[in-house]
Amino acid sequence: MRFNGSDEYVSTDDLTLAVNAAIQLQRPLLVKGEPGTGKTMLAVQVAKALGVPLLEWHIKSTTKAQQGLYEYDAVSRLRDSQLGDPRVHDIHNYIVKGMLWQAFSADSPVVLLIDEVDKADIEFPNDLLRELDRMEFYVYETRELVKAKHRPIVFITSNNEKELPDAFLRRCFFHYIRFPDKETMEKIVGVHFPELKKTLLREAMDVFFEVREVPGLKKKPSTSELLDWLKLLLAEDIPTDALRSKDRKTIIPPLHGALLKNEQDVHLFERLVFMTRAKGA
């Protein structure tokens, strides 16, 4: 199995290489990077390109490692026993399979995405070490060993909110998605808007990268914001000329609210533009 990029996802050479290393050596690939750089999308696209099913496990601050294996629904069983439900005699009825179990028991290899692993408790990654290493775990309630029929291809994303334990890191390949340069970004936009006119693309990209350069922004616009903004520009049929200007720093680009989602940032940006304008006048 080899990933060679896809029509819907722009993968740089180094990313493609890291993905293939992870696939061939059957180790998890840990992906970090600014928000909106396509970390989550990567797993989706690799699964699609390889033609294998995707299992997504989205992590929250309350997620426990055990939930990825299985949960024993003791409360239901207690209730059923009160109601005299015959199901109560078979404990299997109360074992709820988690994502890892599902991935292990699949009949063909799958891609397993563990999204935003840094949201969980610091212990979370450590609690999954053995399971990810050996690809097996033990179910105490039913006394059975669950072993992966096929080792899943594991993608793990992180937004860097917490540091991850060394023991965990040693077992992964690591890739950091850099914010795309202009060339790469044009390709990404091309994937989403194949029909987009070259001139509009050029102007919009210039505006976008200039806005990103504005000092002091709380949240710089990312790929998702650029894509949203382009969608709006197209929907509103904004002419290319509206983006073009001899001195672009003195106009506020149309629909800039789509690029800057934070109100403070919008104010800051508008103030800067006015100041430049005043100076120029």
Add this chain to the structure above:
Amino acid sequence: MLIDFFLKLKSHKLPVSIKEYLTLLEAMGKGVIGPSVDDFYYLSRAALVKDEANFDKFDRAFAEFWQGVETIPGIEAQIPLEWLLKQVELTLTEEEKKQIEALGGWEKLMETLKQRLEEQKGRHQGGSKWIGTGGTSPFGAYGYNPEGIRIGQDRSRNRSAVKVWDQREYRNLDDSVELGTRNIKVALRRLRRFAREGAPDEFDLENTISSTARKAYLDIHMRPERRNTVKVLMLMDIGGTMDDHIKLAEELFSAAKTEFKHLEFYYFHNCLYDFVWKDNRRRHSERTRTWDLLHKYGHDYKVVFVGDATMSPYEILQPGGSIEYFNEEPGAVWIKRFMDVYPKCIWLNPEPEEIWGYRQSIQVLKELMNGRMYPTTLSGLERAMKVLAK
């Protein structure tokens, strides 16, 4: 050969483990990459480096290693990496070779080249600028570049002339660079983590119920309380050349304000003496006696000094050393008092750590602080927080 690479990384203080090294070997054995140095660079990075803050260090180590490899005479014979290096082809025509001779020969060209690379590093420039393309530089003019030893990398051939690792693209992710707008968010997160640590436990109702149901006996669970108990007293040197850096530290802590139970700011000038003040503009009219701080803020406060500690040692060690007014007691006495009252007391210094050794006053203050002085870099902050949290 590859073990040298591994050791080179270690000598650059990269936290690489044998396990990861074996992974790299395994990957090479399984043919994950083709015979291309770029591929080797990417693969080894993905296998060995797990934090983008270390990418820049890795780039530097890789450059050193690769330079070493390149200059070994009879390279192919010595290196098990042959398959990689066999691909090294010199794509020069006879005519070009003659032109090189005219320029003083191959050796000379290599020398100049190396020099350029050094210069480029020294000036902290992006990688691609210096190679003349319009025929101004001998390297550009003859279709030859420092990588003119072209390496079998089909895809990259027209992509970049400069080695990826020489571009040092990850420099600003290095956590030993000073705090700035780029990394302040990360700093903040680390500070928040510090604020949360050591919070006492609270009753975990949900977990207790489910665990009790499961075990059929009362099984009480506790979890760390989310609220914060950390109290911080910050004392900052203001009115000097370091104002910007000190402001940054102040902003950083202010941004984390909600995470602390209490956070208090006071200013001093150069060193701590009898008085501090809250509002820098009214420093002469509205002063607070330093004694009052010691009485007002309990010893459970964590004290953070921020300052460049750069002054004449006289200002620390002598009564009357202050440049603002006549202080009865030397600054050193005040610092010692704080150290005695507050077990958790550190100094953040925005000056780069490498120069500390050259300034006597920094040495003196660091000693007074029992060595607890840290640079205002991400890793410095990290070390400082560890000490405060202990």
